[in-house]
Amino acid sequence: MDPNEYHGAAPEPEQPANRYPAQPHGDGRTDGGGSAVAGLAGEFGAELVRAIRVGLAEGSRAGHGARGPSQLSWYAFAAEYARAHWPGRAAKTRDEVSDALTTVTVAMLWDLPGRPNDKLLRRALRQWAFVVPGPGQGEMPTEDRLVLQWVAKASRLLVDLHDPVLAREVLESLRRKLDGGEAAVETMRRKRKVLVHALHYGVERGELGSHPLARIRWRVPKPAVAVDPRVVANPHQARSLLDAVSYVGGYRRARGRRLVGFFAGTYYAGLRPEEAVAVALPDCRLPTTGWGRLVLHRARPQAGKRWTDTGQFHDERGLKNRPPGETRVVPLPPHLVALWREHVTTFGTADDGRLFFTEQGRIISYTTYHRVWHEGRHLALPPALTETPLAKRPYDLRHSALSTWLCAGADPAEVAEPAGNRVGVLLSRYARCLYDRQSINNQRIEGLLSAYEQPPESDEPGMDEAVSSGSSR
Known part of the structure; x- marks a missing residue:
């Protein structure tokens, strides 16, 4: 050729x-x-x-035999x-x-x-x-x-x-x-x-008369369904991680400061990273006080130029596991609303209204936010925890968010809707304890046991007198 x-x-x-x-x-x-x-x-x-x-084909070649x-x-x-x-x-x-x-x-x-x-x-x-x-x-x-x-x-x-x-x-x-x-x-x-x-x-297509693998007994091991509880950060650790991200890179280029709101969205709103990069200001309600709201309708997963129809690094898709065109309403806690308002005031928005973008206005890449997260994690966590799986990936912030909501006693159905999960999936994957949550439970159990260390006083009438008279004999 x-x-x-x-x-x-x-x-x-x-x-x-x-x-x-x-x-x-x-x-x-x-x-x-x-x-x-x-x-x-x-x-x-x-x-x-x-x-x-x-x-049946018209014009089929003669002499096929x-x-x-x-x-x-x-x-x-x-x-x-x-x-x-x-x-x-x-x-x-x-x-x-x-x-x-x-x-x-x-x-x-x-x-x-x-x-x-x-x-x-x-x-x-x-x-x-x-x-x-x-x-x-x-x-x-x-x-x-x-x-x-x-x-x-x-x-x-x-x-x-x-x-x-x-x-x-x-x-x-x-x-x-x-x-x-x-x-x-x-x-x-x-x-x-x-x-x-x-x-x-x-x-x-008629190239095979039967499925070749039908008689082969070969199985793939079952994957782990539940999230590893070691990756889940508690609220104090999550806040420390977000604060540390703001110190990554120089102040002028603001490598870390540009991404604080991005990571905060994955934690406080439970967004997937590909959903967070697609958040646009027209889809948000950010009041000066109280809770806000995000109407989520698209995601921008990174795939590579070779695989997209547009020749861009990011694909534009609807929401995961949802029919095309369907939306998802996500409540925004007051702390996240304040962070996003501050972000818009400081950095503005991209040409298409996106909140999070690079210095050149492009969509944030997987490599960019993973590198910033890795540096911020080492600033926030003590050496004993940096070697553990705790919040090792940005996606672990979503795991921490959903675990926090469930531990707070929120109705699983109300948690599943803004998270974009089915209730069964939510409970099987995210109903995990927060980091160090067990110590809080241990304190409650210890307090209850301590209350019963002394023998309880008898509540039967006349018993003390009976015991006393029996002793005198």
């Missing part, structure tokens, strides 16, 4: 028939790259679907799946799909000569193979184009996944990180979900 002819899309994977040498078994048999196993595992149904499609098992490679199929499921998806979802397809594709490659190193291989797959080019995306580098040409030749057939040994190897690859360590449970679950959905798509 001439590099000058490329305009951003990944090259079409090659599809030569029977291009793989037969793979020998220990007893001398060969299986032609797994097609014999696939032929015994439900491909008759797939052939029937394809035959019907060919018969009877087809054996599908010769579609996994790489070609995965690229088609990514393109088909790109429109309308959230940018983070597109990124996660590309990540999962990359992991499976690497596990589905023959070890042919000329294999690129893992870094180049994954870069080409992640950035080009499973991406629909958007605005401002440049041309694919020649090095990455050559890598994808090698992948197209080295990719195993899609139907080879009917081999249970290969299917299990692919599933096991979902457990491993790049450094060989164990991947997080949530990462394994997400990648497996993409693989399962992609193979269902293959069944729909």
Whole structure:
């Protein structure tokens, strides 16, 4: 392929028939790259679907003839799946799909000569193979184009996944990180979900007669549902952390001062970080005294230019787990109202009314606020606590907020609504004790026990006299 002819899309994977040498078994048999196993595992149904499609399609090519098992490679199929499921998806979802397809594709490659190193291989797959080019995306580098040409030749057939040994190897690859360590449970679950959905798509398309993983007994460990109570800060610690953030960076650039209100929103209003960066002044009611109100209707999660339709780093989405266009009313405590009023007076708003923005007026990035939080945390906490998980991430402020509301005795239904959670999720995840809350409970228990250290006086009439007369005898 001439590099000058490329305009951003990944090259079409090659599809030569029977291009793989037969793979020998220990007893001398060969299986032609797994097609014999696939032929015994439900491909008759797939052939029937394809035959019907060919018969009904207008202008189908003459001389198609009877087809054996599908010769579609996994790489070609995965690229088609990514393109088909790109429109309308959230940018983070597109990124996660590309990540999962990359992991499976690497596990589905023959070890042919000329294999690129893992870094180049994954870069080409992640950035080009499973991406629909958007605005401002440049041309694919020649090095990455050559890598994808090698992948197209080295990719195993899609139907080879009917081999249970290969299917299990692919599933096991979902457990491993790049450094060989164990991947997080949530990462394994997400990648497996993409693989399962992609193979269902293959069944729909008639390339697979049945789902290859249906007979594989492979399970992902259950993730932890409840929030780790060690990350939850009490109100005193939260205030100390917010105060410390204001001292991060020089006063002139105000790296930390610009973000005090941002972090305060995640704590006092329980906002998710992607919701806090999208808060705009027209959506707020900030009275001079008393409680305020925020009508939340959008979030700006950071995904990267490659995954958004606009070519910007941040996607613009509706509220999490809510239908498009739905809003959420969030009460704002008086202390947060005062902080936000002061913030607007000091820094103004961005061109679109956003409260929190960089010196250049851009949306605050994940890296920016995490760096500021990390520095402020070391200023606020004593050394004994900086090494613990306490408020280690900005998101932990939301955990602390919801735990505080529940510990205050608020109705779970009233807490769940402004938090954007279902009551069941709220109670299972956030009903955790505040840091050092147990010491308060211990004091109450100790006080109650101390009150009963002396034996109680008898309240039966005449008992003292009876005891006294009995003693005199």
